[in-house]
Amino acid sequence: MEMMNVTKILNAGHVELVDHMGNDLTVVNAARVSFNKESEWAYDEEAMKRIQGSNWQADKLRNEFKTLSESDKKLIRYLAKHKHWTPFAHPQITLRIKAPVSIRTQFFKHKQGFVENEISRRYVSHEPEFYLPHWRGQPTNGAKQGSDDFIALPSATIRAFSDSLDASLDAYHKLLDSGVAPEQARFILPQAMYTEWYWTGSLAAYARFYSQRSDDHAQWEIREYARVIGDIIQPLFPFSWKALTINT
Numbered sequence: 001m002e003m004m005n006v007t008k009i010l011n012a013g014h015v016e017l018v019d020h021m022g023n024d025l026t027v028v029n030a031a032r033v034s035f036n037k038e039s040e041w042a043y044d045e046e047a048m049k050r051i052q053g054s055n056w057q058a059d060k061l062r063n064e065f066k067t068l069s070e071s072d073k074k075l076i077r078y079l080a081k082h083k084h085w086t087p088f089a090h091p092q093i094t095l096r097i098k099a100p101v102s103i104r105t106q107f108f109k110h111k112q113g114f115v116e117n118e119i120s121r122r123y124v125s126h127e128p129e130f131y132l133p134h135w136r137g138q139p140t141n142g143a144k145q146g147s148d149d150f151i152a153l154p155s156a157t158i159r160a161f162s163d164s165l166d167a168s169l170d171a172y173h174k175l176l177d178s179g180v181a182p183e184q185a186r187f188i189l190p191q192a193m194y195t196e197w198y199w200t201g202s203l204a205a206y207a208r209f210y211s212q213r214s215d216d217h218a219q220w221e222i223r224e225y226a227r228v229i230g231d232i233i234q235p236l237f238p239f240s241w242k243a244l245t246i247n248t
Contacts, residue, residue: 005017005232007228007231007232009099009224009225009228010099010100010131010221010224011131011132012098012129012130012131012194013097013098013099013100013131013194013225014096014097014098015095015096015097015098015225015228015229015232016095016096016097017093017094017095017232018094018095018096018198019093019094020091020092020093020094020236021091021092021093022090022091022092022203022237023091023236023237024068024072024076024237024238024239024240025039025040025041025068025072026090026091027076027079027087027088027090027091027203027237027240028068028072028075028076028087030086030087030090031075031079031084031087032075039068039069039071039072041066041067041068042066042067042068042069042072043062043065043066043067044065044067045065047065068239073239076239076240076243077243079243080240080243080244080246081243085204086204088202088203088204088207088240088244089113089202089203089204089205090202090203091202091203091237091240092200092201092202092203093200093201093202093203093206093232093233093236094198094199094200095198095199095200095229095232096196096197096198096199097196097197097199097225098194098195098196099194099195099221099225100130100131100191100192100193100194100195100221101190101191101192101193101194101195102191102192103131103219103221103222103225104118104195104197106213106219106222107197107199107209107222107225110201110205110208110209110212112205112208113201113202113204113205113206113208114199114200114201114205114209115199115200115201116197116198116199116200117197117198118195118196118197118198119195119196119197121182121183121185121186121189122181122182122183122186123182124182125176125182125185127169128169128172128189128193128194129193129194130165130169130190130192130193130194131192131193131194131221132192133192133221134150134220135150135151135152135153136148136149136150136151136220137149137150137151146217146219147219147220164190165190165192168188168189168190169189171188172185172186172188172189175188203233203237203240203241203244204244206229206233207241207244207245209226209229210226210229210230210233210245211244211245211247213225213226214226214227214230230245
């Protein structure tokens with residue numbers, strides 16, 4: 001499958017922008033409808049004159065210089081600061097994400113404002129791929145979860161991990177070759193296996209996800225995904241995203 005707008009992550013994961021609906025002006029007008037008002041794009045007239053000369057008024061060129069008015073920027077900042085989140089729920093973003101099963105579980109804890117559809121190994125039996133971790137030490141601060149800094153493992157320990165993955169994969173194929181249904185053969189596959197899903201959510205939902213999962217207390221792997229997702233969404237909703245995540 002050919003993928004556009006894809007950012008690779010971990011050893012075999014990725015985040016792909018599939019589609020999006022709306023922009024910063026969508027947020028503004030969702031809020032202004034309360035007063036039966038509507039805003040339109042402003043344009044950086046001076047920049048157009050400097051760059052395009054006498055042709056700056058062409059409609060095609062004007063679209064390159066769209067911006068929010070100062071009053072609309074002020075409104076977005078106010079909405080975000082006072083947690084009036086519903087205007088931010090109208091824009092939608094769809095991503096296709098490939099991540100290890102254990103990390104996917106953390107994504108799916110975010111329910112409000114999201115829907116997901118995942119590849120099902122009840123129906124597919126193509127070759128699984130596995131995450132090869134960047135190993136980290138056990139927490140030294142007494143916490144029951146999380147991890148410490150990255151560590152180097154003995155080669156024998158790394159080999160034991162790889163051998164376990166190979167054994168699981170070999171058993172999976174033997175089950176399939178013996179006529180076992182894929183929906184049962186999949187039971188042998190480990191949490192290091194990659195899975196993929198469509199994830200559609202509102203701008204508000206993605207901002208909540210980003211704020212929680214880019215935090216230093218979140219697991220390193222999902223922090224990496226949050227960083228990539230933020231990099232994808234920020235250019236689509238530059239002013240709203242900044243307002244929603246300014247303290248993140």
